[in-house]
Amino acid sequence: MWISPAYAQDAAGGTGAVVMQLLPLILIFAVFYFLLIRPQQKKMKEHREMLQKLKRNDRVITGGGIIGTISKVRDDSDEIEVEIASGVRITVLRGTISSVVAPPSAANDAKPADAAKG
Numbered sequence: 001m002w003i004s005p006a007y008a009q010d011a012a013g014g015t016g017a018v019v020m021q022l023l024p025l026i027l028i029f030a031v032f033y034f035l036l037i038r039p040q041q042k043k044m045k046e047h048r049e050m051l052q053k054l055k056r057n058d059r060v061i062t063g064g065g066i067i068g069t070i071s072k073v074r075d076d077s078d079e080i081e082v083e084i085a086s087g088v089r090i091t092v093l094r095g096t097i098s099s100v101v102a103p104p105s106a107a108n109d110a111k112p113a114d115a116a117k118g
Helices: 005-013 015-052 113-117
Strands: 059-062 067-073 079-085 088-093 097-101
Touching: 015 097
Parallel strands: none
Antiparallel strands: 059 067, 059 097, 067 079, 079 088
16 A cells, blocks of 8 residues: 555566666676776786887886886896996886887988978
8 A cells, every 4th residue: 555656566577677777787897897997908918018028228217217228138037237327227127117218210300301491
């Protein structure tokens, strides 16, 4: 007598109602996976590959912001020797290197052909 018709219909529905309640959660998880989890895993994989490809004379930036040139790569350990100034070498862990800096190309230093004419 005091039970609303909505509750009475829900009790009779059964599994269809459960699926409809779980559908938003599944959709939210799918969005999080494709927008957050998957790109982060891809970025981590690229960073690991970059760390494995480090070689001598690469310019790198450490996690602390130190810019230097790799002078020695020790394959047997995770340590890399980085020269931060002439004659000043520090040993850093491979994992602390955040990026490899590409050396400036010679094309940036050259003047454009149009400027030479005028």
